[in-house]
Structure formats: structure tokens, C-alpha cells
Amino acid sequence: MPGSYGKxxxxxxxxxxxxxxxxxxxxxxxxxxxxxxxDIPGRGDNSLSIAIMGTAADAAAxxxxxxxxxxxxxxxxxxxxxxxxxxWKDFFTKILTMVAAGTPPDVVYVATEGAQLxxxxxxxxxxxxxxxxxxxxxxxxxxxxxxxxxxxxYKGSLYQLPIDWNAANxxxxxxxxxxxxxxxxxxxxxxxxxxxxLAAMRKARPSDFTPYYxxxxxxxxVVPWLYANDTSFLKETKAPGGTWLWDTFYASDPSxxxxxxxxxxxxxxxxxxxxFESFDYLRGLVKDGLGVRxxxxxxxxxxxxxxxxxxxxxxxxxxxVQGLHEAGMGENDFDVQFFPRWRSxxxxxxxxxxxxxxxxxxxxxxxxxxxxxxxxxxxxxxxxTPNTTPxxxxxxxxxxxxxxxxxxxxxxxxxxxxxxxxxxxxAPAQQAAxxxxxxxNVSLAVSGDERQLKQALDSMQRDLELALRxxx
Amino acid sequence: xxxxxxxxxxxxxxxxxxxxxxxxxxxxxxxxLPWAFxxxxxxxxxxxxxxxxxxxxxxxxxxxxxxxxxxxVGLDNFVEAAQDPTVRVSFVNTLVxxxxxxxxxxxxxxxxxxxxxxxLPSWLRVFFRSAFFxxxxxxxxxxxxxxxxxxxxxxxxxxxxxxxxxxxxxxxxTTPTGSAAxxxxxxxxxxxxxxxxxxxxxxxxxPVETYEAASLDGATGWRKHLHxxxxxxxxxxxxxxxxxxxNALQVFDQPYxxxxxxxxxxxxxxxxxxxxxxxxxxxFGQASAIGVILTLIIMAITAAQFRLSKRFVFxx
Numbered sequence: 069m070p071g072s073y074g075k076x077x078x079x080x081x082x083x084x085x086x087x088x089x090x091x092x093x094x095x096x097x098x099x100x101x102x103x104x105x106x107d108i109p110g111r112g113d114n115s116l117s118i119a120i121m122g123t124a125a126d127a128a129a130x131x132x133x134x135x136x137x138x139x140x141x142x143x144x145x146x147x148x149x150x151x152x153x154x155x156w157k158d159f160f161t162k163i164l165t166m167v168a169a170g171t172p173p174d175v176v177y178v179a180t181e182g183a184q185l186x187x188x189x190x191x192x193x194x195x196x197x198x199x200x201x202x203x204x205x206x207x208x209x210x211x212x213x214x215x216x217x218x219x220x221x222y223k224g225s226l227y228q229l230p231i232d233w234n235a236a237n238x239x240x241x242x243x244x245x246x247x248x249x250x251x252x253x254x255x256x257x258x259x260x261x262x263x264x265x266l267a268a269m270r271k272a273r274p275s276d277f278t279p280y281y282x283x284x285x286x287x288x289x290v291v292p293w294l295y296a297n298d299t300s301f302l303k304e305t306k307a308p309g310g311t312w313l314w315d316t317f318y319a320s321d322p323s324x325x326x327x328x329x330x331x332x333x334x335x336x337x338x339x340x341x342x343x344f345e346s347f348d349y350l351r352g353l354v355k356d357g358l359g360v361r362x363x364x365x366x367x368x369x370x371x372x373x374x375x376x377x378x379x380x381x382x383x384x385x386x387x388x389v390q391g392l393h394e395a396g397m398g399e400n401d402f403d404v405q406f407f408p409r410w411r412s413x414x415x416x417x418x419x420x421x422x423x424x425x426x427x428x429x430x431x432x433x434x435x436x437x438x439x440x441x442x443x444x445x446x447x448x449x450x451x452x453t454p455n456t457t458p459x460x461x462x463x464x465x466x467x468x469x470x471x472x473x474x475x476x477x478x479x480x481x482x483x484x485x486x487x488x489x490x491x492x493x494x495a496p497a498q499q500a501a502x503x504x505x506x507x508x509n510v511s512l513a514v515s516g517d518e519r520q521l522k523q524a525l526d527s528m529q530r531d532l533e534l535a536l537r538x539x540x
Numbered sequence: 541x542x543x544x545x546x547x548x549x550x551x552x553x554x555x556x557x558x559x560x561x562x563x564x565x566x567x568x569x570x571x572x573l574p575w576a577f578x579x580x581x582x583x584x585x586x587x588x589x590x591x592x593x594x595x596x597x598x599x600x601x602x603x604x605x606x607x608x609x610x611x612x613v614g615l616d617n618f619v620e621a622a623q624d625p626t627v628r629v630s631f632v633n634t635l636v637x638x639x640x641x642x643x644x645x646x647x648x649x650x651x652x653x654x655x656x657x658x659x660l661p662s663w664l665r666v667f668f669r670s671a672f673f674x675x676x677x678x679x680x681x682x683x684x685x686x687x688x689x690x691x692x693x694x695x696x697x698x699x700x701x702x703x704x705x706x707x708x709x710x711x712x713x714t715t716p717t718g719s720a721a722x723x724x725x726x727x728x729x730x731x732x733x734x735x736x737x738x739x740x741x742x743x744x745x746x747p748v749e750t751y752e753a754a755s756l757d758g759a760t761g762w763r764k765h766l767h768x769x770x771x772x773x774x775x776x777x778x779x780x781x782x783x784x785x786x787n788a789l790q791v792f793d794q795p796y797x798x799x800x801x802x803x804x805x806x807x808x809x810x811x812x813x814x815x816x817x818x819x820x821x822x823x824f825g826q827a828s829a830i831g832v833i834l835t836l837i838i839m840a841i842t843a844a845q846f847r848l849s850k851r852f853v854f855x856x
Contacts, residue, residue, distance in 0.1 A: 161819045168606040189607050278694050284802075360694055361714035373695060500820035504801075511714050511803030527804070534624070 115145040116433050118422070119166075119173035121159040122150045132449045137440050144433045149173060155285075156181040157500055163190075167427075174428035175437055178228060179420040180219055180493045181286060181503075184331075187222035188497040191423040194226050195312075197435045202316055208442050209317035211460040213484040214327055216419045217313070219492035221330035224309020229442040230459040232451065233419035234385020235483040235490065236292040237404045238262075239474075244279075244380040247272040252476075253405050255486075259296065259349060262381075262408040266358040269380040279380040280359035281370065282350075284510045286493050286503050288383045289362060291416050293350060295491065298411040299342035301506055301528065302333035302494045302536075323488040333496040336532030338509075338525045342411070347521055351514045361515050371395050374402070383407065385417070386457030386464075386480045389472050399473025406479060406486070415483050415490040419459065457481070498535050505531035600828040610825070617829035627830060629805045630813040631837075637724065637809065638788040645728045645784055646777070649735035654765060657743045669740060673733040680730060684797035687726045688713065691798075716806035719799045723807050727794045731787065735780045742776030743769070774853040782845055789838050810834045 120126060127150035134146045153159035160182045166172050167190065178186050187193075198205055208229065209217070216230035245252070248268035253261060266279035283289060294300045309329030318324050337343065353359035371388065373379050375395035392402055407415050422441060424434040440446050444460065451458045454468050457480050469477040484490055496502060505528060513524035600617055604610040621627045656668050675683065690697050691712040699709045712718040746769065754768050770777075792811040795801055801808030810830065818827035 157820060164606055164822060165819070189605075281694075361711055363688075363692075363713055378695065498821070500816070504816060504820070507800065508802045508804055508808075512716075515711070515714060515803065524804070531626070 114430070115147040116175065116428075116430065116437060117147050117149055117173040118175045118177070118437065119149045119151055119163060120177040121153050121156065123152055124150050126150050130450065133441060133446050136446060136449060137437065140440060141433075141436055144430075144436060146437065157503065160185065160500075172425050172427045174430070175422050175424055175434050177231075177420060178423045180418040181495045181499055183220055183228060183423075183492075184222055184495060184497045185499055186423045187220075187225075187227045190425055190427075191227045192426050192428065192431060194229070194424070194435070194438070197439070198226060198313070198316075201439065204439065206317060207444075208460075211444070211462050213459075213461065213481070214314070214318050214321055214323060215417070215484050215488065215490055216459050217317075218310075218327050218330065219417075219419050220421060221307075221310050221313070221328065223307050224329035226310070226313055228421035228423050229438060230419040231421045231441060231447065232456040233417055233459050234287075234387050234457050235415045235417040235480065236288045236383040236385060236407055237415070237479055237483060238381055238407050239374070239384050239388060239402055239404050240381045241374065241377055241379065242401055242403055243377060244269050244273065244277070248380075252403065253408075255406055256413065257405070257408050259293075259408045259410045263349075263353065263358065266353065266380065267356075270358055273380075277378055277380065278360055278373075280353055281373065281379040281382045282359060282362050283370070284362035284507050286495065286499075286506065287416065287418050288385075290347065290350065290506075290510055290514075291494065292383055292407050293346045293410075294343060295414045295416050296407055296410040296412060297342050297346045298414065299337065299340050299346065300494055301336065301338050301343060301532065302496070302502070303335040303337045304491070304494065305332045305334065306330065307332050326488060331492060331494075333494050333502075334536065336529050336536060338528040338532060344521070344525060346410075347513045347525065348518070351516075351518075351521055354514050361511060363511075386477075387455055389469065389474065389477075390453045390455035393472035397473075399469075399471075400475065401473075403474045403476055404479050405476065406483060412489070413487050415487055416493060417483070417490055418493045421459075496536065501535035502532060505535045596828045596831055599825055600832050602825045604824045605822040606824065607822075613825065617826045618833070621826055621829050621833065626805055626808065627810075627813055630801075630808045630810050631833075633805070633808055634789060634791070634810040634834075637720075637727075637791060638785055641724045641727050641731075641788050641791075642781065642784045644724065645732045645788075646735055646781060648728065649732045649780070650739050650773075650777075652732075653736050653739035653743055654769065657740060665740075669737065672736045675730040676733045678730070680793035681797050683730055684726060684794050687722070688798055691722050713799055714803060716803055719803060719807050723791075723795045723798055726798065727788070727791060730794075731784070735784055738776055738780045738783075739773065742773045746772045771854045774849075775855055778845065778849045778853050782842055785841060785845070786838055789834065789841070 118130075120130065127148045130148050134148060137144070137146060151159060151162050153162060156179045160178075163173070163176055172190075176186070176190075178191075212230060216233050217226065220226055220228040220230060240253075245265075248265070248271070250265060250268055253265060257265075269277070269279040291300065306328035307330045310327065311329075314321075314324050314327045318327065350359065354361050370379070370382060370384075371391045372395060374382060375392055375397050393399075406413060422438045424431055424438060428434045441450070444462070447458055447460055447463060451463065451468075454472055454477075457464060458468075461481055464477070464481045466477075494502075509524045509528040509531065513521050513528070516524075599610070601612060601614060602610040603613045603617070652668075652672065656665050660668065689695075691699075693699060693709050693711045693714060696712070698712065702708075702710065710718060712722050750768055750772065751764060754764050759767060790811050791809050792815065795807040795809055796812055796815070799807045801812050811834070814827045814830050814834070817823045817830060
């Protein structure tokens with residue numbers, strides 16, 4: 069025992085610390101699989117991972133659909149990953165980061181802004197599944213306007229089924245309209261009528277009030293005015309193909325002849341005289357104090373400002389209704405009308421739906437999810453309140469808007485029926501670069517004199533040329 | 541190291557008995573033990589600093605969009621970056637921003653530090669030190685969102701306050717001059733507290749006797765500061781300016797949240813272009829090339845500062 073005691077005395081503090089360090093490193097190495105593998109949602113099991121833009125609360129809100137899906141397909145396990153993002157561009161960036169990290173989700177909820185980026189690079193076409201399950205899918209397509217479906221066609225194939233959508237309609241504050249001594253504008257009001265409305269509102273409320281509030285972004289910014297003037301900042305063409313889909317599901321639709329294999333935006337168009345004309349109109353609104361100089365991405369404060377009666381009109385879609393209701397606006401405090409007419413009354417819309425990733429482990433299971441979420445049962449679970457416009461016509465009904473208004477809620481879906489050329493947000497695969505090229509020149513274009521407007525549009529044309537040349 | 545090798549064996553010598561040399565294994569342990577303690581830091585630096593730097597420099601010679609395999613393109617990314625007007629404008633903006641923001645930041649920090657150190661009682665000094673440092677611990681993104689509301693042309697508090705004295709609404713965030721001014725103001729407001737603390741420390745280290753001697757020589761008021769404070773504070777000023785310039789060259793949060801680089805490219809900075817190239821356009825190679833150029837500029841400016849410091853910095 070004295071000998072062993074002597075050996076114990078030989079263990080210095082340093083030896084003990086070294087042993088402790090080695091122990092920690094050993095424990096870390098031993099626990100490594102737990103730190104990198106199964107902790108990642110969807111990895112390490114056969115779950116289908118679904119990425120949506122939103123918070124954990126948004127993911128929880130989808131739980132009812134997940135539960136309902138589980139009853140129909142108990143063999144498929146679903147994990148919903150909510151990814152917080154400022155806007156769609158930010159969301160796509162995060163998805164791409166997941167792809168780069170080697171942990172892509174199997175299915176992603178993608179809006180128009182990213183539809184062609186995903187179709188070009190990341191998504192798997194739905195054609196084979198639609199052909200196989202055509203009988204099941206007829207009911208869905210009979211309830212969804214073909215304009216929405218066409219927005220998800222790319223080079224003749226369909227990549228997503230539209231679940232919700234929103235057109236840029238014109239919201240107005242009914243009290244502001246009354247104070248200006250005006251009635252509800254006509255369905256076919258023109259851009260000049262709109263200007264006269266703003267002028268009357270300004271006269272009735274000279275201060276602490278903005279007759280027309282708009283933001284500088286791809287949806288609801290300058291683009292609706294370009295569409296109304298029958299132009300755009302990108303030349304719009306359509307791809308051939310897709311006839312199989314229109315023949316199968318929209319054979320008797322009156323607008324079938326308009327449909328194609330998908331939109332293409334291959335060249336800039338900012339030097340079109342009509343683009344100048346549209347910008348000049350907006351410049352006039354800003355100059356005369358009828359509209360604001362648009363800030364970039366400033367939509368977050370808009371509901372509060374509108375609900376506090378400080379804004380007369382603003383372009384927005386059906387997604388605004390629930391927000392205004394929650395902000396305290398009664399059903400008669402606001403209303404909605406079609407966007408004003410110019411050379412046309414073509415509207416701009418955005419839509420969203422699930423895309424199956426090329427890398428999805430089980431594409432058949434992913435298709436079952438896509439198909440189920442497009443069903444009436446699933447969509448009723450997802451959209452109990454009007455915080456967006458469901459893609460199914462049958463769901464855009466009096467019941468949905470009963471508690472919230474607006475009185476003329478029919479405007480939302482009628483936009484597609486009345487104006488069948490209504491088109492999606494112009495978002496090619498290079499959307500991020502294109503959006504930057506547009507947005508960065510809008511403020512300058514509408515804030516100065518005619519010479520500055522011309523310079524801004526020349527700059528936009530150059531920037532767009534560069535953006536479209538880039539690899540998506 | 542010397543202290544360690546002389547102090548530690550003494551105990552062992554006691555344990556081994558007088559006249560017994562330290563054992564060979566013990567010496568070996570002493571040789572690798574410092575490395576063992578340094579290993580986590582070296583490993584961390586290697587993995588999270590050195591490796592990304594090397595990877596980034598290599599990536600600058602490839603075209604890579606995350607999805608497809610990287611493709612070697614030689615110097616194309618550097619050529620494209622040099623030809624891209626947005627990149628060129630962003631570098632000019634960044635340099636102008638650095639010149640204005642750093643001058644304002646250091647000037648304000650120095651003036652306030654002298655004022656507070658000289659004129660205020662000690663308890664108030666403590667309060668102001670904390671108050672001026674406080675913005676630095678806030679998230680730049682949160683501050684910028686808040687400031688965006690304050691500077692809103694129609695509904696912002698700033699324009700409301702100006703309207704009380706009859707000044708018409710200023711388009712702060714929608715004109716090139718206004719947005720640049722707001723970005724600089726918000727940046728300086730948030731960052732000058734650090735320079736302020738450095739100057740407070742520097743002022744405290746200047747011996748009182750120097751001022752007394754200057755007074756005896758007839759120096760008063762600002763002449764004392766000009767001929768005593770500024771020269772003796774020059775080492776602190778060098779450190780503060782090096783850090784401020786390096787930080788300002790990397791400005792991102794404020795312009796990104798406040799203006800998204802607009803209107804036009806008026807507030808677009810070099811780091812914003814790197815972010816947009818990489819994470820919005822998926823041009824990771826070009827983003828790396830711009831990053832390499834920015835790093836070289838930072839290194840050149842810092843080297844120039846240290847070179848110039850030999851002439852202008854006075855060490856006591």
C-alpha cells in the first residue's frame with residue numbers, strides 16, 4: 069500500500085487536468101453522431117420535410133393539416149420546418165443555404181417570386197403525377213382559375229399547384245372617400261379618375277394624411293401601373309408547350325387559347341415609352357403631394373397606418389383583410405376596387421404552392437402531400453380566415469368575409485374572371501438580381517424632374533440587361 | 541515561458557529531493573502542455589477563421605452557385621467585378637462613408653470625452669459613459685428598423701418635430717442625400733460610444749503635471765488641448781481610428797435595413813454587394829472576389845495608417 073500511495077502522489081495537477089481534457093474530447097467525439105445527425109429535422113428518419121416561410125406559430129397552424137394528412141396517409145411522416153424571413157427573397161436565400169449545407173427540405177412552399185428559380189434549378193415537375201392522377205385532379209383544376217396555374221408553368225411543365233394568391237387591387241378608406249364627397253369608384257375607373265379621387269382626398273384632408281401610399285417592391289409597387297398601361301419593365305413572352313395540361317383540365321375554358329407553356333422574361337423593357345409614361349404618372353402623384361415617394365420594402369407599417377385612417381388608398385391583395393380586421397377596422401371602414409384602367413385593366417398577381425425538390429428522397433410521398441394540400445378539405449383547414457385569397461374559387465365566398473368585410477370581396481376573384489390576361493409578378497429565374505435592378509431605380513425615377521426620370525430608366529435598362537445576363 | 545520553467549520545477553525539485561534533477565518526462569510534459577492549452581484556440585481559429593479565408597480566396601477563382609459543381613474561371617470574377625458599375629459605385633460609397641462617418645465618430649467621441657472628463661462630476665461621468673456605450677450593445681438591425689420609423693417622411697417623429705418649428709417634411713430615406721445622411725447618423729450614433737470609451741481611457745492616462753506645466757507656460761483653454769491633449773492622446777487616436785475605419789469599411793446592417801442600398805445605388809456599400817452577389821444572386825465566386833478586393837483595401841488602409849503613425853503619433 070505505501071507503494072500505491074506513492075504512485076497516487078505522483079499524479080500531479082497537470083496530469084489530472086490533461087486526463088480531464090482527454091475525457092472531454094473523448095466524450096465529444098463519442099457524442100458526435102447525436103450532435104450532427106438526427107437533430108436535423110427530417111434527417112435520420114423517413115419523414116418528409118416541408119419548408120414554409122413563417123414562424124413556429126405558422127408551423128403549428130399547419131398541424132391540423134398534418135394531422136389530417138396522417139389520417140389519410142399514415143405511412144408518410146411529415147415534419148414542417150418554419151423558416152423566418154423578411155420576404156420571399158430572404159426565404160429563398162435560406163432554402164438555398166440549406167441546399168448548400170446538404171440538408172435540403174423535400175418540399176418547399178414557393179411564391180411566384182421564386183417559381184422560375186425553383187423550376188430552373190431545384191424543383192421536380194409534376195407532369196407525370198398529374199397525368200397519372202388526372203381523374204383525381206379534375207375537381208381541383210375545375211375550381212382554380214387557369215391564370216394561376218399558368219403562373220407555375222415553366223417551359224411546358226407544371227411545377228406547383230396554386231394554393232393561395234393575391235392580386236394587386238386597390239384598397240380605399242371609406243371615410244376618406246366620404247370626406248372627399250365621393251362615391252365608390254366605378255369598376256372601370258381610369259388612372260385619371262384615380263388621380264382626381266386622390267386630389268379630392270387631399271383637398272378634404274390637407275395634412276397628416278396620404279391619399280396614395282405605395283411601396284417600392286416587386287408586388288404592388290410600380291408593376292401594377294405598368295400592367296394597367298399594357299407594358300412591363302421586362303419583355304413578356306410565353307413558352308410553347310403545356311397543351312396536354314390545358315387539354316386535359318381546361319378543355320372547355322373560354323380563356324384556353326390564351327394559355328401557354330409558361331411565362332418568359334428574357335429581355336429588359338425599361339426603355340419602352342409606355343414605361344416612361346407610367347413612371348411619369350407616378351412622378352406626378354409624388355410631385356403634387358398625392359402619393360408618397362416609395363420606400364423599399366416598407367410594407368410592414370402599412371396596415372397600422374391604413375387602419376388609423378392616415379392613408380386614403382393603397383394597392384394590396386386579399387391577404388390584407390384579416391390584418392385590417394385585427395387592427396380594428398370594421399367591415400364598412402374599408403373596401404376594395406379593381407385597379408384603375410389605363411390602356412388595359414390587366415392586374416398583377418402573385419400566387420404560391422408547394423414545389424417538390426429534385427433532391428426529395430421520396431417524390432411519390434411528396435406528391436401525395438402536394439395533392440392533399442390542394443384538396444378542398446385541406447385548404448379549408450389552412451385558410452379559416454381571409455389572411456390570403458385561396459386559389460379555389462369556391463372558397464372565396466361570403467362566409468369567408470362575413471366577419472371582416474370588405475363589402476365588395478367579390479372583386480378578389482372577379483379580377484381573374486373579368487381580366488383573363490391578368491398576369492403574375494414578372495420573376496424570371498434571376499429574380500433577385502432583377503428585383504434589385506428594378507427597385508433601386510424606382511425612387512430616383514419618381515422623385516425628380518423628367519431628366520432624372522429618363523436617367524433612372526436608362527440605368528434600369530442597363531441594370532436589367534446585366535441581371536438577365538447573369539446565371540440564375 | 542521563462543517564469544513557468546523556473547517556478548514550476550522548484551516544487552518538483554522539493555518533491556524529488558535536493559540535488560535530484562527534474563525527470564525527462566516532466567520536461568516533455570512542460571514542452572507540450574502550453575500547446576495543449578492553446579490547441580482549442582488554434583483549432584477554432586483554424587476552422588472558423590483561417591479555413592474560411594483560404595476557401596474564400598480560392599472560391600474567387602471559381603464560378604459557383606451552390607447547386608452546380610464549381611467551375612474554374614481564373615480571374616474572370618475579378619474582371620467582372622471591376623467592370624460592374626454597381627460594384628464600383630459601392631466601393632466609392634463605402635470610402636465616402638468611411639471618410640464622413642469615421643471623422644464624425646472620432647470628432648464627436650473626442651469632444652464629448654474631453655467635455656465629460658473635464659466638466660462633469662464623477663457620478664455624472666459614469667452615467668454618460670454607460671449612456672454613450674449603450675447603443676453599441678443593441679442589435680444594429682433592430683436599431684435600424686426603429687430609426688426607419690423615426691425618419692419616415694410622412695409619419696416619422698423626426699419630421700413631426702421639425703414641423704413644430706415650421707420646417708417642411710424632409711424626404712430622409714427616399715433621396716440620395718437624405719438617405720446617406722440618415723445612414724451615417726444612425727451608424728455614428730450607434731458606434732461612437734466605443735471610441736468615446738477609448739478616449740476617456742486615454743485622457744485618464746495623461747499626467748496632470750503635464751497640464752500644470754502647460755498652465756505655468758501660459759497655455760489656457762483650447763491651446764492646452766491642442767498642444768497637450770491631442771499629442772498625448774495620439775496613440776489612443778491611432779487605435780480608435782484603425783478600429784473605426786476597419787469597422788466602417790464593413791458597414792452593412794444600417795444601409796441594408798434603412799434603405800436597401802437605395803435610392804439608386806446611393807447607399808449601397810461593398811459588403812452589401814458581397815451579400816447580394818452571394819446570397820441573392822448565388823454568385824459565390826464573384827462575392828468572394830469582391831471580398832478579397834475589400835480585404836486588400838482594408839489591409840492597405842491599415843498599413844498606411846501605421847506608416848503615417850510614425851510621423852504623427854507621439855508616445856510618452
